[in-house]
Amino acid sequence: MDAYKSEVRDGMIVEWDVPIQMDDGLVLRADIFRPKKKGKYPAILTYGPYGKGLAFQEGYKTAWESMEKNNPDVLAGSSNLYQSWEVVDPEKWVPDGYACIRIDSRGAGRSPGFMDHNNARETKDIHLCIEWAAKQAWSNSNIGMNGISYFASNQWRAAASKPKHLKAICVWEGWNDAYRESHRHGGIACTFRKNWMEIQVKTVQHGVGDNGKRSRVTGETVCGPVTLSKEELAKNVENIWQRVLDQEMNCDWYAERTADLSKVTVPLLSAANWGGQGLHGRGNMEGFVRSASKNKWMEVHGDSHWAPFYTDYGRLLQKKFFDYFLKGKKNGWNKTPPITLQVRSPGEKFVKRHENEWPLARTVWTKLHLDTASMSFLQDPVKEQQSVTYDTTGDGVTFAFPPQKQDVEITGPIALKIFVSSKTNDADIFAVVRVFDPDNKEVTFQGAMDPHTPIAQGWLRASHRKLDKKKSLPYRPWHQHDEKQPLVPGEVYQLDVEIWPTCIVVPKGYSIALTIRGKDYEYDGEAGFLSNTKNPLRGCGPFLHDDETDRPPAVFNTDVTLHMGPKHQAYLLLPVIPKKK
Template structure:
């Protein structure tokens, strides 16, 4: 059945459901938005599973409403009729001389096939879509990839396949390590993917058909044209949660869905979110550091996960990058500093440029955990001692004295502990907080949760093994290739990675560290998003509550922290001095 049709609408030449045939015969469907004037234009492409026919306003209602309220410039200069979740708005790009191509990934939206995320088949599909777009008569042959989260993460893998006509990628809050960056934090299973697949993917799986949404623009079924039975839908998709639950260690399953950064050689703009604890931060920092590209830049912002991408700030940055690499414009990008930070203060962000990440002038500062005062101190403890806590309780919190001067913390942190457990394992949830002079916790806008702590880290003690060649004092790197159970009551050293953060704390404020065996909760009013299953209590949707992965007989345990002047428990933090 011929689904493809074209029209001129809102100043654009639009082709709906263009057919892109893959090497195995499956036909993927794409919407193409072009300038009306004939000619050849560079391409901005996205490929993903959220349904190109589902309007942002319909599929992600509360996220759209918050963007309208808090970021009005994100929704101005456009009719918003073509707005889709996490991809560019063609009304902001086509008049600027680009073709925008949106591809429904295999098994999603209007594209048939087996729905399996991030695997080799998806990477090959994306590669073929890039080369298809480059060969079209309306294309200059230069293709750039742009988009948020899923539409950012799969850019790493597509780039690693090295398509001949891929000219540049803009990875906005996109992970690249399928194990460490979001699915198994420190080895602990995150249940986000289960709820994500239920709430955001199954709802737009190809074949939902008449039970799903209808495109506001075409009147066609967003997941059609055919309607499959529930049994057919189930048999036509991978159960991600089951696959991850059955694989506690870093196996070929995760490796296939990750990227070899040495193969990412195209010009790169990697954009992270300070509040992206759980999914939308680590991959961008590590990807920027590890990518083989000789032309790479890092940008870091705050605010919600989706809105900054659409703001005047975000769009202008993206256009400067792509104008330089896809159009060859001499727009000054060649002089763009390698790192662009929105430095976070308690009440604002301040733009600052740097030359590298982590910052070369970082004063790596050791704060020692004092078991008697529960302080974070610059002095080692004087005596051997212990502190115990029940893992499923409130844990134990250590705090600095009130800061004597305004202090900036920007970069990754790490925590070294000597621990023992009453059972054969222990999960560590590490939280860095900010406390005001009155002792009240200060929370921050996270990528998804509006009341998030400063940053977090995780580790399963049985997966404490490090890769020495890849570890740094400020960022331990765990192999996750074997389980080393604990002998109850026997002390072990563990090094815990804490994800990068940024904040300038005023004099009188305190930095706090909480160690516990469960997810952080702020105890304040909870927030909700229409595309998320559960109310958010401080960690957004990134929870670790699967009872199979975390059986209570193991992880509802008693943990002992051991303190020794010769082997002190140490928090290493990145203090940034002012430029001289």
């Protein structure tokens, strides 16, 4: 294979475009940052599609500016020349005795090949890259994986493939279930993937060459030395969005992109975001609970999707974990409680608290029965038959508690049981848990991607209501998504809606509410904006469900009726947390 460039700069040995040959002959390209001092070092490895040579500041301008303004500790102590989206800053890891390996995934950046995200070929590539890294002269043979989102999600699959030298993973806001968490929420297609491909991925596809960005460090083209035509580029990438539209039900395509968590046995740190509705939350919690690892920890934070990873808080947490498992440092990590929660209160306030299990053992599972007479909740079941109808193109219906008489903490997964009828043969349910202040102004948070994220959200297509009774839990229904069961217009059906886990301390005088609607939640205020998203941010970030091919108006623009009464006990199940004694 051809030579690559090696140089010493900013206190590191940096090797550009190191070739890593796969078993099918294709050569991937990696940048490696490692200590100048001779020795054997552990490595932090990442593999992904965003172009290893693209500067964070250029590719994700508004995200960088937000971090620069709100998290100055991220920029301190680094030239920030080597900052790249969702991976570690080598200038803050190499001095502590780590090698940092950034690999452009097959078909992305400076790695040639056919781009097909999260498939079995990609998982095998990562497996082979890990074993390659372990054999390098500078390696102590202990490889860890660390990174956000894409660079986190593929860790579940890589770990399940059991590479011998993968010794620890830090999955920072990374989904696992390709169907339920990434492509189809409750069976409803999420358009994020369509826009993500066009804005974040195809712009750094291998072969964009001279039509793309250049590395501000090397001056080389981020997307490889060749420049291909639009037609050639199109032939080199899988049309993921068309796959999602063509495959409404769960199938082998999604299964191939979902790790078998029972095979994940490596030590792991799973870091989730309370505001990660739509991609960056459920997978971390399910991964923690359902993985087979004997050494596993979970941390849950708030704030943006990217910043906490780079802050001193995030970096020192990651480093303590990796120091223990990759270096064998006796730093007390093994005495760290299994769960670290940043408990959330209005005003972007967080208090760190340790716990021992998830969901919390002391949870008081509280049923709030939906009552249309008061459009509120009752502690006891509704005794008389009731109903309320809403237009799915409007704002839906909202049930709200009177103001709380004392502080109430809600932390954990949420479930909603409702009974519905539709004028058509289907209906999409969007369930939003909300909090309002004493002036009846809604409390929202800086979510993973949206500055005005509600407390919690869940989704379900009524024709996907079939449950897996073995996997379902009272607080977390599990839908099979293997059989479409159309509705008979006017008939009543039971729906069990999974609402993704959350955390909120509802202060005295504030009220809890539930909105059930037929389309995505929208914040009633000024929209936010990120340069790497297509749509204005109105509460759901880029995780919208607005494709008319998947949601034809003739079916989903309809009237839906909610039914309550002795035979239809509709309720919201909340995880209320009593104070520790």
